[in-house]
Amino acid sequence: MTAEYWFLLPVGCTIAVLAMSSGVSAGNFWVPVYLLWARFDGPLAFWMTLATMVCGYGSGVVRNLRQGTIHRGFIVQYLPLTIPAAIVGGYLSPFIDVSWLILLFGVFVFAYGARMLAQSRGLHATPPTAAAGLPWGIGVLGGVLYGLITVGLGELMLPRMLADRKLSRPAEAVGSAVLIIFVTSVAAALVRLNRPFVNALLEHRTALLSAILFAGPGVILGGQLGPMLARRLNARALRLYVAILLLLVGVLMLVRFSLTAGFLTNRA
Numbered sequence: 001m002t003a004e005y006w007f008l009l010p011v012g013c014t015i016a017v018l019a020m021s022s023g024v025s026a027g028n029f030w031v032p033v034y035l036l037w038a039r040f041d042g043p044l045a046f047w048m049t050l051a052t053m054v055c056g057y058g059s060g061v062v063r064n065l066r067q068g069t070i071h072r073g074f075i076v077q078y079l080p081l082t083i084p085a086a087i088v089g090g091y092l093s094p095f096i097d098v099s100w101l102i103l104l105f106g107v108f109v110f111a112y113g114a115r116m117l118a119q120s121r122g123l124h125a126t127p128p129t130a131a132a133g134l135p136w137g138i139g140v141l142g143g144v145l146y147g148l149i150t151v152g153l154g155e156l157m158l159p160r161m162l163a164d165r166k167l168s169r170p171a172e173a174v175g176s177a178v179l180i181i182f183v184t185s186v187a188a189a190l191v192r193l194n195r196p197f198v199n200a201l202l203e204h205r206t207a208l209l210s211a212i213l214f215a216g217p218g219v220i221l222g223g224q225l226g227p228m229l230a231r232r233l234n235a236r237a238l239r240l241y242v243a244i245l246l247l248l249v250g251v252l253m254l255v256r257f258s259l260t261a262g263f264l265t266n267r268a
Helices: 008-022 027-037 042-067 072-095 099-120 135-149 153-163 170-191 195-203 205-232 235-260
Strands: none
Touching (some): 008 027, 008 042, 008 170, 008 205, 008 235, 027 042, 042 170, 042 195, 042 205, 072 153, 099 153, 099 235, 135 170, 153 170, 153 235, 170 235
């Protein structure tokens, strides 16, 4: 193992803080990092994203449990839906061209982030039932998207959670999303571990171990800091924060679409 991937330590900490403090999927940030910066092949970048997220979200779950920022009602409501949906998405992923799905979801997330930003700035009022939606629909769609492209779950769940009248404090919505994404990440990662993929991992084990050696401690540290930041934000500040991150995520998804569609070439 070498220090070639040292930059993943500060990058990992930063990404984990953003994800754990907002409930937005860390996969939005990790996929471009592993594809463009670390120069991993697509399948390896995807699995490294899941493995890194398991470390970071695991740390975030521990912090949220300690500070009491997990809403049990959300866990019971969503987990029975997201886990099987993510497993289905993981099984379907080798047979589906996900590039156009990434484009559509990127446009949707960007538009939704713009809408949340306008609402948080008071440009138009938010109806009491806004973002309510159907929990089962959000859970199933978010889980399938997560199994396919490692994003979509937090982006769909969090706005609805923040609009729930049973929520006592906004940090509980973020903490619950973190726990749900963590468990769903484990399920999605296990589905990907078929024999050809395991062989590819073994072939590149030196580079992967070198990367996780730095990314792992970074996301574990960020997983502790992120929930502490979320607990300090009031509802209005958290909505504004999430809206800005959704706009950033939308841009990153469009970049990811360019990569998967072959519009950008990897550097030699």
